Amino acid sequence: MMGVLEGVLMELKDCAPLLKDIIATDKEKVTFKHLDMAFFVGSMPRREGMEGKDLLKANVKIFKSQVSALGKYAKNSVKVIVVGNPANTSCPTVIKSAPSIPKESFCCFSHLDHNQAMAQIALKLGVTSKDIKNVILCRNHSYTQYPDINHAKGKYEGKEVGVYEALKDDRWLKGEFIMTVQQHGATLIMARKLSNEVSAVKAIGDHIRVLWLEPQWQYVCMGVMSDGKSYAVPEDLLYSFAVAIKNQSWEIVEGPD
Numbered sequence: 117m118m119g120v121l122e123g124v125l126m127e128l129k130d131c132a133p134l135l136k137d138i139i140a141t142d143k144e145k146v147t148f149k150h151l152d153m154a155f156f157v158g159s160m161p162r163r164e165g166m167e168g169k170d171l172l173k174a175n176v177k178i179f180k181s182q183v184s185a186l187g188k189y190a191k192n193s194v195k196v197i198v199v200g201n202p203a204n205t206s207c208p209t210v211i212k213s214a215p216s217i218p219k220e221s222f223c224c225f226s227h228l229d230h231n232q233a234m235a236q237i238a239l240k241l242g243v244t245s246k247d248i249k250n251v252i253l254c255r256n257h258s259y260t261q262y263p264d265i266n267h268a269k270g271k272y273e274g275k276e277v278g279v280y281e282a283l284k285d286d287r288w289l290k291g292e293f294i295m296t297v298q299q300h301g302a303t304l305i306m307a308r309k310l311s312n313e314v315s316a317v318k319a320i321g322d323h324i325r326v327l328w329l330e331p332q333w334q335y336v337c338m339g340v341m342s343d344g345k346s347y348a349v350p351e352d353l354l355y356s357f358a359v360a361i362k363n364q365s366w367e368i369v370e371g372p373d
């Protein structure tokens with residue numbers, strides 16, 4: 117596998133102007149030492165005809181072994197993002213496998229769903245995603261997720277207006293839009309015969325920027341352990357909420373403006 121890694125290294129060097137150094141290794145002790153952020157992405161993707169549960173056994177085994185090494189070698193302040201699927205279901209198991217790391221430091225990656233939902237609205241309005249804000253991706257990273265646009269706003273014809281008001285198409289927003297977002301991953305696999313890549317990498321970059329560099333981004337979606345006090349979601353259930361970011365940490369937002 118080190119040969120393959122050499123190829124990945126070459127690509128990383130080609131696309132990272134701010135890159136200072138890379139350590140390529142297959143040793144857990146070296147990989148996880150002094151880490152600030154860990155993305156659990158090395159795992160099986162779903163192929164056409166497979167269901168999320170088909171990945172569970174294989175991927176949870178990979179995550180469990182890696183995260184216990186993470187607990188052993190990484191800083192206690194490390195932030196862990198579970199990307200590999202089924203991301204929601206795996207995340208609590210991952211958390212339990214590294215008890216030395218606070219459970220608030222873990223999240224399941226739902227930034228891609230958030231980007232997808234914003235893109236659907238932007239395309240329908242004829243603007244770009246950067247003109248849309250406050251779309252909340254609720255519940256989880258699967259077909260039962262729910263894009264909440266009650267607080268969403270768009271810059272439309274020079275004004276900032278609520279998405280319902282701008283689109284004037286409640287039927288689409290309450291029907292086709294929700295279904296398109298919920299089934300986006302599966303539809304893409306059917307079309308491409310492979311799961312998403314470019315959009316996932318872009319969303320991972322967005323997630324890092326929000327968490328690490330741009331805390332002024334107030335309403336962003338992450339799958340986190342519920343505190344039992346918000347939106348009647350039971351405590352310790354992994355759930356995608358709108359969160360506010362402060363000091364590289366998150367807080368569940370109750371009803372964004």
Ligand SMILES: NC(=O)c1ccc[n+]([C@@H]2O[C@H](COP(=O)([O-])OP(=O)(O)OC[C@H]3O[C@@H](n4cnc5c(N)ncnc54)[C@H](O)[C@@H]3O)[C@@H](O)[C@H]2O)c1
Nearest residue numbers: 157158159160161162178199200201203225228257311316
């Ligand atoms: N949450 C999300 O929004 C989201 C988005 C995209 C992909 N995913 C998930 O991320 C995962 C990876 O997807 P992909 O398209 O990159 O898959 P891929 O098959 O292209 O890459 C998976 C990589 O994992 C590596 N790997 C396999 N077993 C490993 C192990 N035991 N230890 C370390 N690495 C191992 C493989 O060598 C391969 O390089 C999948 O589970 C996919 O469903 C999630």
Ligand SMILES: O=C(O)CC[C@H](O)C(=O)O
Nearest residue numbers: 162201228301302311312
């Ligand atoms: O398996 C799916 O339905 C989607 C896979 C995709 O990589 C994603 O996580 O969005």
